[in-house]
Structure formats: C-alpha cells, structure tokens
Amino acid sequence: MLNQTPRGKVVIGSRKSHHQSLLITTSTSVMAMLSVLSYGTTRAAEVSEPAQLDKVVVTAQKRSQDLKDVPASVTALGEKQLQATGVSSLRDYAVLVPGLIYSGVPRNGERSGPDTTIRGISNSRLADLETSIATSTTGFVYGEMPVYAFDPQVLDLERIEVLKGPQGTLYGSSSMGGTIKIVPNKPNPGRFLGKVSGTYSSTNDGGQNHEFAGMVNVPLSEDVLALRISAFKKEDSGYIDAKIVKGLPTEIRGRDAVVSRLNANDQFVFGAEGSTRKNINARRDTGGRAAMRFTPNDKFDATLALFSQKTDEDSLPSYEPALATTQNKRVTELYRLQPSSTDYTIGSLDATYDFGPAKLTSVTGWLSRKFSNLTDFTPQVYGALKGNGKAPVPDLASLTFINDTKVVSQELRLQGNSKNLVGAGSVLDWTMGYFFQQESRRSFGGSTVGPQWIPNAIAPLTPPPSGTETVWAADYDSTYTNNSFFADISLNVNRITGSVGARYSNQSLDSTRVDFGNVFAGASTPTGTTLDIRKIEEKKWTPKYSLSLAATDDITLYTAAAQGFRIGGGNPTSNLSTAPCQAALAAVGLAGNGNFKSDSVWNKEVGVRSTFAGGRLKANISAYEVDWTDMQVSVSLSAFNPSCGALLTSNVGRGRIRGLEHSFQALLTNDLSLDVSGQIANAELVEASAGTPAKNGDPLKNIPKSTYAIGLSQKLALPNGARGAVRLDYSYQGARSLNFVGAAINPDMNLPGYGILNARLSFTKTDWSGELFAENLTDKVAQLGVQIVPGGPGIYNDAYANGRQRFVTTNRPRTFGLKLSKTF
Numbered sequence: 001m002l003n004q005t006p007r008g009k010v011v012i013g014s015r016k017s018h019h020q021s022l023l024i025t026t027s028t029s030v031m032a033m034l035s036v037l038s039y040g041t042t043r044a045a046e047v048s049e050p051a052q053l054d055k056v057v058v059t060a061q062k063r064s065q066d067l068k069d070v071p072a073s074v075t076a077l078g079e080k081q082l083q084a085t086g087v088s089s090l091r092d093y094a095v096l097v098p099g100l101i102y103s104g105v106p107r108n109g110e111r112s113g114p115d116t117t118i119r120g121i122s123n124s125r126l127a128d129l130e131t132s133i134a135t136s137t138t139g140f141v142y143g144e145m146p147v148y149a150f151d152p153q154v155l156d157l158e159r160i161e162v163l164k165g166p167q168g169t170l171y172g173s174s175s176m177g178g179t180i181k182i183v184p185n186k187p188n189p190g191r192f193l194g195k196v197s198g199t200y201s202s203t204n205d206g207g208q209n210h211e212f213a214g215m216v217n218v219p220l221s222e223d224v225l226a227l228r229i230s231a232f233k234k235e236d237s238g239y240i241d242a243k244i245v246k247g248l249p250t251e252i253r254g255r256d257a258v259v260s261r262l263n264a265n266d267q268f269v270f271g272a273e274g275s276t277r278k279n280i281n282a283r284r285d286t287g288g289r290a291a292m293r294f295t296p297n298d299k300f301d302a303t304l305a306l307f308s309q310k311t312d313e314d315s316l317p318s319y320e321p322a323l324a325t326t327q328n329k330r331v332t333e334l335y336r337l338q339p340s341s342t343d344y345t346i347g348s349l350d351a352t353y354d355f356g357p358a359k360l361t362s363v364t365g366w367l368s369r370k371f372s373n374l375t376d377f378t379p380q381v382y383g384a385l386k387g388n389g390k391a392p393v394p395d396l397a398s399l400t401f402i403n404d405t406k407v408v409s410q411e412l413r414l415q416g417n418s419k420n421l422v423g424a425g426s427v428l429d430w431t432m433g434y435f436f437q438q439e440s441r442r443s444f445g446g447s448t449v450g451p452q453w454i455p456n457a458i459a460p461l462t463p464p465p466s467g468t469e470t471v472w473a474a475d476y477d478s479t480y481t482n483n484s485f486f487a488d489i490s491l492n493v494n495r496i497t498g499s500v501g502a503r504y505s506n507q508s509l510d511s512t513r514v515d516f517g518n519v520f521a522g523a524s525t526p527t528g529t530t531l532d533i534r535k536i537e538e539k540k541w542t543p544k545y546s547l548s549l550a551a552t553d554d555i556t557l558y559t560a561a562a563q564g565f566r567i568g569g570g571n572p573t574s575n576l577s578t579a580p581c582q583a584a585l586a587a588v589g590l591a592g593n594g595n596f597k598s599d600s601v602w603n604k605e606v607g608v609r610s611t612f613a614g615g616r617l618k619a620n621i622s623a624y625e626v627d628w629t630d631m632q633v634s635v636s637l638s639a640f641n642p643s644c645g646a647l648l649t650s651n652v653g654r655g656r657i658r659g660l661e662h663s664f665q666a667l668l669t670n671d672l673s674l675d676v677s678g679q680i681a682n683a684e685l686v687e688a689s690a691g692t693p694a695k696n697g698d699p700l701k702n703i704p705k706s707t708y709a710i711g712l713s714q715k716l717a718l719p720n721g722a723r724g725a726v727r728l729d730y731s732y733q734g735a736r737s738l739n740f741v742g743a744a745i746n747p748d749m750n751l752p753g754y755g756i757l758n759a760r761l762s763f764t765k766t767d768w769s770g771e772l773f774a775e776n777l778t779d780k781v782a783q784l785g786v787q788i789v790p791g792g793p794g795i796y797n798d799a800y801a802n803g804r805q806r807f808v809t810t811n812r813p814r815t816f817g818l819k820l821s822k823t824f
Helices: 018-040 043-047 079-084 090-094 378-384 579-588
Strands: 002-004 010-012 074-078 100-102 116-118 138-142 145-147 157-164 178-184 193-203 208-221 225-236 241-244 258-262 268-270 275-277 283-294 300-313 331-334 340-354 358-376 397-419 427-449 470-493 496-516 529-550 555-566 599-612 617-629 632-636 647-651 653-667 672-688 706-717 723-733 754-765 768-775 783-790 804-810 815-823
Touching: 074 079, 079 157, 090 100, 116 138, 145 340, 145 358, 145 397, 378 397, 378 427
Parallel strands: 138 178, 241 331
Antiparallel strands: 002 010, 074 157, 100 116, 138 145, 157 178, 193 208, 193 815, 208 225, 225 283, 241 275, 258 268, 283 300, 300 340, 340 358, 358 397, 397 427, 427 470, 470 496, 496 529, 529 555, 555 599, 599 617, 617 653, 632 647, 653 672, 672 706, 706 723, 723 754, 754 768, 768 815, 783 804
C-alpha cells in the first residue's frame, strides 16, 4: 500500500501491496498454462542430457572475461535474451537491469539524450537544456567508442552490458553512475549470413505498427575481409489523444470538456470549441550500420564502421492524468502539436595489433547528433505577457530549439598480462592508455508568437516587448575538451585478485551564450541582448580499487570502491539580473549569478557471484553505498520566487544511496527456465545546503525503493519437427520522486509504482521463425516522467488550480503482434 506523508514522500505501507498479490496470481496462472503447453513436448526432451546455463563473457574491463571474474556489478544481456524478450529499445531493456531507471522523454524533448539513472545517480541537470554539455551521469559506449547519450534500435547486437557504479577509470568522465555498453556483432570473414524480418502489430487505443529489418554478412576475402550491413525501418502509431484548444475565455478546459464517445467520423467529441486529434505521437525510426573488418593475420584486427539512426516524432508521448476517463485514458490538451527530430551518426575505426607481450588498441571516433523540436509554449507566453484568463489567446506561441553536436575522440590503449611473476600460477593483467575527446555543441532558437498576436492582443495582454514576433531568442556555443591518462593493474595470486586503477583528467569547457529578451525572468522592461562568455578548467584524479576471492570454482566474492566526478561551471548572467530572480537567488543561497562546484561520488560495494547444481543455477548479489557530494542539480527559480522563470545549476548538499541488487537464473528442467532480478534501495538527502528549503531525509530524484523483473520460459516441441517456446515477463518499478532535489517537496512530482506483463510465443522450423507477442498485456498506464507547466488560461475543475498543467510521459498501451523472420 502506498501512502503520502505530510511532506509528500512516498512510503511503503505495512500491508501486502497490490503488485505482490498480482505477482502471486500471475505466477499461479503461468505455471498452470505452462503445464498444459508442455504436455505436448517429446519424451526425448525428458531424457536428454542435463542442460546448463550459458557462460557469459563480457568486456567490462576492456578485455574478455567470464562475468563471474569481474569484481564489479555488471548486468549482461546477450543476443539470445534480447531476442527472447523482444527488446527493441532502452525503455525495454532498462526493466531487465537492476538499478537502471528510464524516465521517458521530458516535455522539451531529448535535447540531452534519454533520461536514465543508475544506482540513484540521476541526470540531475536535465533542465540544463541549452548547454547540456559535460553534464551526463550515465555513460554510453557503442562498440569501443564513448558516445553521446542515445537510444539505438536493438538490432544485430552481440550483447548489452550495464556497468554499475563510477566507470571513469576506463570509460571517462560521463560515467559517474555507471555505463551502458552496446556491443554490435562483428563482421565474420569465414561465413555468409543473412536475415530478414517483418513485424506487424496493433496497439489498443492506437493504430497499426510496422517494422522491417535485415542483416547480411558477406566474406569478401576468405578469413581476411568481411562486410556486415544491417538496416531497419519502423513506424509506430501514436496513442495519445489531444484536444487542440483555442484559448477563448468561454472555452471549457479539463475533464468536463472530454466526452468519451465517438462521432460518425471516428473522432472523439468534446463539449466546447476546439478540434480533436487522435494518436498524436506517431513515430518513425530508420537506420542501420555498415561495418568492414580486416584480419590479414592472427595479430592484426581492424573494423571500420558507420552507424546512423533518424527518429521523427509527431508529438511528445505525454498525457494529463486529470483528463483521463474510463474509455479514454491517455488524453491531453494543447494549443499545437510538439514535433521533434533526432539524426544520429557514428563513425569509428577500431584497430588492434598483438605484439605478443602486449596488445595495442586504437579507437578513433566521430559523432554527429542533430536534434530539433517545437514545444507548445502558448500558456507560458500568455502568462508572461500579462494574460489573465479573460483576454482571449490571439495566436499560437512556440518554443523552438535546434541542437547540433559534434564529437571527435581518440583512444590509445596498451594491454598485456604476465604469468608466474610472483609465484607459480600468478597472473598480472595491466592496462594503460590515453584518451582525447572534443565535443562542440551549438544550440539556438527561442520563443515566438504567431502573426495575429500583435494586432489582436487585448489588454491587459500585451504584444512582445520587442515589437516583433520574437519573445525571446538565444544562441549558445560550447566546446568541451578532455585529455585523460588512465591505468589499471590486476594481480591474481592463489585465487585472490587485487586491482587498482586511476584516471587523470584535464577537462575544460568554453562557452558563449547570447540571449535576447528576458520576459520570463520578470523584468519590467524585458528587452535587450546579454552576452556571457566563460571558460572552466578542472584537473582531477579518480581512483578505483577491488579485491576478489575465488572461494571455489563456482563462487566468487568481491569488494570494490570507485570514485567519479563531474566538472563544475557557472550560471549565465542573462535572465538572472532582474529583481525577482535576484530575490530567488538569495533564497536558494547563491549570490550574483552563482558559480557551482564539481560534484563527485564514491561507490563502495560487496558482492558474490555463484553457480550451483552443475551450472543450472546462477545467483549474483551485491550490496552498495554511494555518497554523492556537492550534488549538481537543475533548480527552477520559480520555486523560490514565482515571478522568476529562469533555471540554473546549483550545489545542494550531499546525498546517499544504499541498495541491494540481485539476479537469479535457473533451469528448473531442461525446458523450463526462470530469471529473477531486482533492487531495493533507499536514496535521500543527508546534508541539505543552507538557504534551501530542502530537508535532510528528502528523497533523491528518480530512484524507486524497489524494482524487480521475472521471466519464465518453457520450450515446446511442435508438430513436423518445429521447435518453440512460450515466455512471460513481468516487471515492476516502485514509486519514486521526480522533485528537484534542494527545492520544496511537491507531491505532484511523485510517480506511483507500476507493473508491466508481456507474453511471447515463438516457433522455429529450419530457416523460418516467428513470434506471436502481447506487450503490456494488462494495458497499464505507466507514469514514466512528469513536468508541471505554469501559465494560463487552463482551468482543470477537478484537479488543478488556474493556469497549470501536469504532463506525464507514458508507455505504449496493450499491443498484439506477429513477427516473421527468415535466415539464409
């Protein structure tokens, strides 16, 4: 049972929660269904040799290792598991990884990439939308190259590795909380391979979805040169319905305006002015990867690759819970749709030469990310230009931004191992290297009104102070440079392995920011141009340590500690010089425009990896504590003075996260397997900065107290020699807070827990395979993320005060589909 404390905290009650009851009911039903389905399996399966769980090999420490030998918490999702669970995106695989939380798309779009949290180290500067450079807390790696945060289609991948805790020693400064490593399949010079697939599905309260994908691997010279190409095209229907409002004083807003019935044209009927648009958030993704691999001998291996993915979305997948009805759950009200587009390209050259005693690796990378979006800003502009709810809205207002990011990087890494240095059987593994990265980013755009605003604005509503359609405009240019040296040494003696590593980083950030107008900052004469030029430089050592014991061949115990940090900076002078914003700055404990320091985390953990029953059962458990000091967070100054709408970054104190992660895999029979994983955690502010309304004990952002995932799979023997399997997956994410850390607790920023149930029936015969699937079988409306938007003239009669909307990012409704594949 979920309860709200007087200060809005989410706690777990003493009675058995709803999701536990649902889990028991689901498990009982699953076992009954599996018993029926498995009745037709052949007797040969009953008497076959005992099976074992697959061995998992990862490259978390930039060398191939059995997962059980890695002295850190790592979750690896192999190609078979990705295919069996129907994973296609970050949203899908996040629920399978303990400690990884995906929060959907913020209202202003993914200017900074997907919003992810690992072990409670959240994207705490997500509202730092204009610069968003050197701010991420979750690292992303594609192949061997550190990349800007993104969400590639899961296609032709060898595996996905999620490394928990700071990974700065080997993966750089953007890995304070952890790293998501995506490993594509390499070209195979020894064999021709190909696969094509097509998927059709239908979404409840949505429409039809289509996906086509293909892969071909062509040896161009036997055992020397190979080309591998994969590509896909995906079209997803929308599932959010919107009333397009007019902004008339007599227009009814809110639930009373929504009538849950259809007219003859299959359109929802509303009780006031305005039109209706169904399925506004349709999305189209296209992309692929081409890679050529050259292996002239046993010593040299080089791969040249190009990856590209383009995403277009007609509007954001956000709805307003206050508008939901029984027949129409996902409804919103907008003045206009909010389209976005992301174009992502990665080029890389990976080359390795084995000298014998050591191996030299070079990773050269280039990345381009172009993002553009339009946000419906009509309510905010109406309020900023003195609209009072009685004057009509004369025209639309928009906030547009274009972000163009370019990244070049180079890593040189030398690795080797020596045996019997300190006794028979001892092994010394070592890694040392240099890393360079330069990221250039230009963000430009602003807020404008439509041409009818100026002639038709009725007092007290005013035209823009500029005298033109421009309310506010901005152009931000930033260059981030990182020069790093790193080393990692691991010594194994008599089943005991000790490791020590460190990274020296020299980081700099040069930024130029130009703003025109500060109407949103509460100025009396909000015109003029401001210029802010800054250069930030910081040098830092970040260490890591680990100690592990192979107690037996099947049980490994380990303990580890690692530090991570993020460069500091300064807030711009624009939009902060007005009296309301200066009052807000004083309230938050900052003077002037307020510089902020770097923040850092220390992660300490202990864990055990074990295998039992002849390889039929694996159990991994880790307990951790993370101390996050001088936390950098985005602060909305409207929380301290409602007349100031500016955002800044501030250090708000120290947070602590304590948690327990677990994963279990079991072959209950040769044909029946069970996967269970999850996390319990407690994340809170332990030292609030003076001057802020925060209190010790406030929850940290975006970490639930509990998450878990359960998968059950039964192999089937089908007629005519075909093979099949039925699989059920249930995932649960507990309640969490998305409040600004350091600000007063707002109960509307708390999100309830939710559970998702998926089912799949797969079948294979010779070179054909297929899947029947049902995703979100119970049609759960999950709340992934939330933003509260001020501005009139909305009136939600049964939920909200005048001039305020609560937009919640949500998931896809119940979807049934069929996928067919052919290999050749």
